Amino acid sequence: MMNVEYDENPSQAQKDIWAREQSELKLKLIEVDDLSFTSHEKDGKIEFQGLCYIGGVDVSFLENNNQEAVASLVVLEYPSLEVIYEDFKMIKLKLPYIAGYLAFREVDPLLELLDLLKQNKPFIYPQIIFVDGNGTLHPRRFGLACHLGVLANIPTIGIAKNFLHIDDGYNMTMAYTKIKAKELLKKGGDYYFLQGDSGVIWGAAVRSLESTTNPIYVSVGHRICLETTLRLVSKCCHYRIPEPTRQADIRSREFIRKNFPNNS
């Protein structure tokens, strides 16, 4: 039987409603530090004080089935970056992926996982969450990381592996991004701001390690500024993808392998 709740092709009218909802929620967005920890830079070295728990969230998919997926939440201890908590939730997606509207597809199960953790182990509830997707690097400056942050009232950071095109002139195109990356990301830790013709800074392209050329795209989610975001990301990269989102991704796929051995 078909899943009648799945909307294969949301109308333009529906997208307009979603866009308005994003604009409404954006009124609550905080793009300055509003954190339970502090950061300092002494002698060029970054230090965080009072930071113990960082969250990571992701959604992974089953083969053969574009409607079933697994949402994951992990908590890492800082500064060891060791995973001390993991939880997964099987979900039925009600929407396809639509660029600019990712939150309407994924945010609900992530909120549920956060609520569950808050109920059961409030003492390790994360002080900030790394989200697989964008924050302010979004056509309406309100991507999944902002959406989750505002709804859960928690600081968040957006981490994207691919660049999302924003209509703000040629310097916000993929072509220009690649040119700039080659030009400016000479070594590990280098970054540059993604600034459109309007002058708005949407986020930053970051070369997380010396050993990787392909940048990640980092942006503010909620209750943190871009500068602090970049500092924290730099402290969380053992590989190209920062540990919180990387672990959420690895472990949710592992969960699928274990529970759905032959979904091929």
Next chain:
DNA sequence: GCGACAG
């Protein structure tokens, strides 16, 4: 009409 488009 064409191009561009997080996961």
Next chain:
DNA sequence: ATCTTGTCGC
């Protein structure tokens, strides 16, 4: 997002 072994290099 996902399929997918080897392989080149530190």
